[in-house]
Amino acid sequence: MALSRRAFLAAAALPAALAAPRIAHAQAGAGRVVIIGGGFGGASAARFARDNFPALDITLIERSRSFTTCPYGNLVLAGRRDMNSITFGYEKLAARGVRVVHQSVVAVDAGAKQVRLADGAQVPYDRLIMSPGIDLRWGAIEGYDEAASERMPHGWVPSLQPISLLRRQLEAMPDGGRFVMVIPDNPFRCPPGPYERISMVADYLKRAKPRSKLIALDAKNGFSKQPLFQDAWAELYPGIIEWRGASSDGRVTRVNAAAMEVETEFGEKLKGDVINVIPPQMAAKIARDAGLANQSGWCPIKPATLESTQVEGIHVLGDATIAAPMPKSGFVASSHAKHAVACIAASLAGRAPPSATFFNTCYSHVGPDYGISIVGVFRPGANGFAEVEGSGGVSPRNAALTAERRREHRQLEALYADGWYYSITGEMFG
Amino acid sequence: MKIRFALCLLLFSGGSAVAQAPDTALLIGGCQGCHGVSGQGGNGIPSIKANHSRDEFVALMRAFSANERPATIMGRISRGYTPEQIALLAAHYARPQ
Numbered sequence: 001m002a003l004s005r006r007a008f009l010a011a012a013a014l015p016a017a018l019a020a021p022r023i024a025h026a027q028a029g030a031g032r033v034v035i036i037g038g039g040f041g042g043a044s045a046a047r048f049a050r051d052n053f054p055a056l057d058i059t060l061i062e063r064s065r066s067f068t069t070c071p072y073g074n075l076v077l078a079g080r081r082d083m084n085s086i087t088f089g090y091e092k093l094a095a096r097g098v099r100v101v102h103q104s105v106v107a108v109d110a111g112a113k114q115v116r117l118a119d120g121a122q123v124p125y126d127r128l129i130m131s132p133g134i135d136l137r138w139g140a141i142e143g144y145d146e147a148a149s150e151r152m153p154h155g156w157v158p159s160l161q162p163i164s165l166l167r168r169q170l171e172a173m174p175d176g177g178r179f180v181m182v183i184p185d186n187p188f189r190c191p192p193g194p195y196e197r198i199s200m201v202a203d204y205l206k207r208a209k210p211r212s213k214l215i216a217l218d219a220k221n222g223f224s225k226q227p228l229f230q231d232a233w234a235e236l237y238p239g240i241i242e243w244r245g246a247s248s249d250g251r252v253t254r255v256n257a258a259a260m261e262v263e264t265e266f267g268e269k270l271k272g273d274v275i276n277v278i279p280p281q282m283a284a285k286i287a288r289d290a291g292l293a294n295q296s297g298w299c300p301i302k303p304a305t306l307e308s309t310q311v312e313g314i315h316v317l318g319d320a321t322i323a324a325p326m327p328k329s330g331f332v333a334s335s336h337a338k339h340a341v342a343c344i345a346a347s348l349a350g351r352a353p354p355s356a357t358f359f360n361t362c363y364s365h366v367g368p369d370y371g372i373s374i375v376g377v378f379r380p381g382a383n384g385f386a387e388v389e390g391s392g393g394v395s396p397r398n399a400a401l402t403a404e405r406r407r408e409h410r411q412l413e414a415l416y417a418d419g420w421y422y423s424i425t426g427e428m429f430g
Numbered sequence: 431m432k433i434r435f436a437l438c439l440l441l442f443s444g445g446s447a448v449a450q451a452p453d454t455a456l457l458i459g460g461c462q463g464c465h466g467v468s469g470q471g472g473n474g475i476p477s478i479k480a481n482h483s484r485d486e487f488v489a490l491m492r493a494f495s496a497n498e499r500p501a502t503i504m505g506r507i508s509r510g511y512t513p514e515q516i517a518l519l520a521a522h523y524a525r526p527q
Contacts, residue, residue, distance in 0.1 A: 359460035377510020391510030419475035
């Protein structure tokens with residue numbers, strides 16, 4: 001850190017006008033940018049700002065000292081990665097000149113343009129970026145609260161519950177046991193994530209507990225990359241996976257953690273040896289408390305600049321936003337981050353915002369050396385965001401490829417998935 | 431690298447004549463997610479840094495978008511760019527001419 005923590009907090013406690021070094025404002029486009037949240041959105045914003053806009057003074061506020069990524073958590077579940085390999089620290093961002101503050105935010109005062117921290121410090125800003133992530137809707141499925149999640153882990157918000165809990169349960173499960181997954185309706189974090197999880201759990205079961213079954217109960221009738229996943233399940237894991245959509249009574253409305261039992265909409269009760277509940281979600285509390293969310297629980301934003309439509313002067317990124325057809329993915333959060341930073345730099349320099357193009361690439365590991373992907377390029381549209389016509393889409397299905405090309409394609413996408421993870425985490429934390 | 435950084439500074443601090451510069455940084459931002467911050471690639475992902483002339487870079491992206499070159503995701507991605515955006519990417523990633 002360039003400034004000692006004590007000195008920074010002392011400066012932060014001063015009134016905004018005094019705390020800002022005037023000399024910095026003499027530089028074209030200078031200003032204090034505060035980023036709340038150090039995940040894919042926040043960490044990418046900090047790095048992009050440091051690399052491209054040296055006149056910006058960047059403070060990143062993140063309560064945790066390390067960040068465990070949701071991507072690649074499913075590989076930990078399969079026993080193909082360990083937790084250390086998906087956990088990162090903020091030291092390198094600090095070394096690049098980002099002021100990293102490990103504190104919880106208790107309030108955002110958009111009127112006074114300052115953020116209050118748990119230790120009482122006030123952090124003034126000229127522009128605020130919030131990349132708050134998600135909260136789980138406890139109680140949205142009857143009986144599924146934080147206590148129930150100790151027996152029926154979600155493994156969907158690593159700051160609350162490391163994926164390792166689910167991994168331990170899976171390891172303790174007897175061969176011939178039943179793994180039950182409960183999957184929510186849209187919108188939710190990482191649309192292909194539950195299906196990659198099905199694949200990775202099946203990969204583990206096939207190797208370690210081949211007499212076991214996986215039953216996935218889904219609150220919707222279709223999902224991301226569905227034909228590709230289902231082709232692969234039939235090919236790689238015959239007899240292991242049963243997926244049930246909403247129209248086949250897949251929607252779970254109640255759970256009983258003590259009995260290790262879930263109940264569907266039409267009253268069928270199913271027991272599981274391990275039960276993974278991915279509950280419905282909403283924007284994280286800090287965003288809702290700041291008034292950024294609407295009645296949906298998610299944050300509406302202006303497509304051209306990603307500023308909140310609810311509160312002026314706050315840019316909102318990533319999973320917390322309403323940005324369909326863009327998915328709630330780490331890649332999109334990173335893409336949002338770069339655009340928001342460029343808009344802020346332009347605004348502080350008195351220029352119009354740059355034109356917006358957003359990118360998404362989401363790989364899923366389906367088996368060893370078997371990867372699939374969905375890609376999208378997006379621009380602001382007449383009503384929200386729109387995918388650029390003719391671009392994007394998913395990997396080709398098996399039937400569209402020769403046997404040789406199919407093997408090569410799946411292998412390459414598994415390789416590129418690892419490469420993507422290496423590159424994007426290197427960008428954020430390296 | 432130093433020269434490019436200085437050029438970026440110059441472009442970003444300028445007026446409307448160089449208003450495209452943030453667009454370039456943002457376009458590169460899309461490539462960085464997989465190809466790395468400077469386009470160096472790694473861990474199986476090809477490097478795109480200074481491997482081609484500008485013309486070759488543009489031709490490669492055209493071949494991807496027309497499905498004339500085998501690809502996993504680059505065909506799907508390249509069709510999302512305008513010719514102007516491809517030209518900006520080519521200017522950034524191509525070998526110095």
